[in-house]
Amino acid sequence: MSTHADLLETLRGIVGAANVLTEGDLSAWEMDWRKRERGKALAVVRPGNTDEVAQVVKACAAAKVSMVPQGGNTGMVVGSTPDATGEQVVLSLTRMNKIRTMDGGNLTVTVEAGCILQTLQEACEEAGYLFPLSLAAEGSCTIGGNLGTNAGGTQVVRFGNTRELCLGLEVVTAQGEVWNGLTGLRKDNTGYDLRHLFIGSEGTLGVITAAVMKLYPLPAAQLTALCAVPSLDAAVELLGLAHKTLSSGLTGFEVMGQFALSLVVKHFPQQRVPFHETSPYCVVLEHSDNVSESRAREQLERLLEAALEQGCATDAVVAENITQARALWHIRESIPLAQAQEGLNIKHDISIAVSRIPAFVQETDAALAQAFPGARLVNYGHLGDGNLHYNVQAPADTDAEAFLRDQEKPINALVYAAVDRYNGSISAEHGIGSLKRDKLAEHKSPVALALMRDIKKALDPHNLMNPGRVVNL
Numbered sequence: 001m002s003t004h005a006d007l008l009e010t011l012r013g014i015v016g017a018a019n020v021l022t023e024g025d026l027s028a029w030e031m032d033w034r035k036r037e038r039g040k041a042l043a044v045v046r047p048g049n050t051d052e053v054a055q056v057v058k059a060c061a062a063a064k065v066s067m068v069p070q071g072g073n074t075g076m077v078v079g080s081t082p083d084a085t086g087e088q089v090v091l092s093l094t095r096m097n098k099i100r101t102m103d104g105g106n107l108t109v110t111v112e113a114g115c116i117l118q119t120l121q122e123a124c125e126e127a128g129y130l131f132p133l134s135l136a137a138e139g140s141c142t143i144g145g146n147l148g149t150n151a152g153g154t155q156v157v158r159f160g161n162t163r164e165l166c167l168g169l170e171v172v173t174a175q176g177e178v179w180n181g182l183t184g185l186r187k188d189n190t191g192y193d194l195r196h197l198f199i200g201s202e203g204t205l206g207v208i209t210a211a212v213m214k215l216y217p218l219p220a221a222q223l224t225a226l227c228a229v230p231s232l233d234a235a236v237e238l239l240g241l242a243h244k245t246l247s248s249g250l251t252g253f254e255v256m257g258q259f260a261l262s263l264v265v266k267h268f269p270q271q272r273v274p275f276h277e278t279s280p281y282c283v284v285l286e287h288s289d290n291v292s293e294s295r296a297r298e299q300l301e302r303l304l305e306a307a308l309e310q311g312c313a314t315d316a317v318v319a320e321n322i323t324q325a326r327a328l329w330h331i332r333e334s335i336p337l338a339q340a341q342e343g344l345n346i347k348h349d350i351s352i353a354v355s356r357i358p359a360f361v362q363e364t365d366a367a368l369a370q371a372f373p374g375a376r377l378v379n380y381g382h383l384g385d386g387n388l389h390y391n392v393q394a395p396a397d398t399d400a401e402a403f404l405r406d407q408e409k410p411i412n413a414l415v416y417a418a419v420d421r422y423n424g425s426i427s428a429e430h431g432i433g434s435l436k437r438d439k440l441a442e443h444k445s446p447v448a449l450a451l452m453r454d455i456k457k458a459l460d461p462h463n464l465m466n467p468g469r470v471v472n473l
């Protein structure tokens with residue numbers, strides 16, 4: 001019997017034959033969400049508890065077979081799918097989906113890695129709490145994937161990234177040991193904070209099996225407005241005004257460029273998209289208040305009146321009820337789906353100091369238009385966090401695959417050189433995966449890269465956890 005056959009037999013013994021998938025259509029696990037790459041897995045293995053994860057990792061390590069941790073497989077940077085060798089095990093956490101405990105007194109929830117984000121949000125809401133992480137993939141992404149990528153989303157302006165929401169982790173190390181760090185402590189200075197090594201490590205250091213996450217009280221009111229803004233400068237001015245007027249009540253501030261909105265109108269014609277024909281940018285703004293709906297409305301109206309008076313907004317609608325609020329958010333959340341419908345595209349998930357974003361966009365728009373005539377710029381994102389999705393779609397009616405093949409490298413070079421000049425980041429929230437690994441090597445300082453490699457070698461000396469992602473050894 002070959003080594004791989006032995007390993008598969010051992011894995012069947014650990015998780016049950018039904019949870020070691022080798023036959024049939026495995027594309028849901030082997031192909032990334034953006035359909036950039038299709039890999040081939042030796043097997044998709046679906047453990048049901050932490051002990052099984054530990055045994056699987058030990059068995060794979062003994063057979064020197066590398067593993068790719070996977071949650072909902074909604075990642076944007078080709079980080080959760082196997083390579084093309086047919087020799088990697090996909091370690092799917094989706095069966096580990098329990099909410100273990102909720103501690104109202106400590107405002108924490110302990111949840112397994114494979115729990116779908118939306119399931120967690122809904123369970124917390126039912127118990128009277130807010131779990132504020134929110135992103136358009138929430139119906140299929142998992143807490144383990146959110147932690148693995150340190151996902152951002154649409155509430156970062158108030159609650160921070162996934163990292164800021166996590167108080168403890170349970171991790172299976174690359175050696176198959178279980179580290180139980182599920183303390184739920186808000187203060188703990190007992191040496192290096194291991195939790196922060198694993199968060200954002202994209203499955204390259206170990207397998208997150210459970211986490212303690214922070215909860216917040218449900219707000220008394222949550223109001224959503226859509227504002228037409230005449231320019232990005234105006235959007236930044238509106239953001240400043242919103243911070244000043246609403247303070248910590250500002251829970252969302254998303255910008256959408258006119259072309260991004262036109263893609264939503266084109267591909268989802270049933271959606272009503274106010275202002276998209278007349279305004280170069282729109283902003284979705286969310287205000288939450290812990291006191292009352294009437295107070296929240298009064299504060300939001302005060303903000304919008306000031307914005308209209310100052311000219312940083314030219315028009316605005318405020319959702320009257322939850323259905324209308326959802327419809328406004330739905331416009332924003334539909335942009336990546338509309339982009340995918342329009343065809344293969346080049347994503348730049350960048351962050352820059354908020355104050356410098358208008359100048360960056362003006363300069364880079366002009367440079368791209370000159371160097372790549374016809375390329376269509378899809379600009380939207382989390383302006384409240386200084387995080388833009390500054391994407392490029394192939395010229396209309398051209399072969400997108402050929403465009404990406406020929407132009408992706410020079411377009412990336414142009415955009416990332418500008419990001420460097422503005423002292424920004426080439427990956428604000430999506431991570432590195434394999435898609436941006438070589439770019440990371442070009443844009444991160446040699447000292448930082450060497451430290452990252454040292455950490456990888458210390459925690460995963462045989463390079464078995466998601467090898468080739470984030471850093472190359």
Ligand code: FAD
Pocket residue numbers: 033068069070071072073074075076079080093113134135136137140141142143144145146147148149150151152153154201202203204206207208209336337429430433466469
């Ligand atoms: P996967 O895609 O399965 O994995 C992502 C990475 O995490 C991989 O490197 C994988 O190896 C690792 N990983 C997964 N599970 C574990 C684990 N248990 N232990 C260790 N490592 C693990 N991202 C944002 O940040 N903000 C957004 O607003 C946002 N919006 C999105 C909208 C859409 C429509 C889509 C499709 C994606 C969006 N994303 C966004 C990207 C993606 O949803 C997030 O990165 C999400 O956190 C990935 O979760 P997942 O469970 O799908 O992880």
Ligand code: MLT
Pocket residue numbers: 136153333335336347349381389
């Ligand atoms: C978003 O904010 O919509 C996401 O990060 C997804 C994307 O950039 O495509």
Ligand code: ZN
Pocket residue numbers: 152153381382389429
């Ligand atoms: Zn985003």
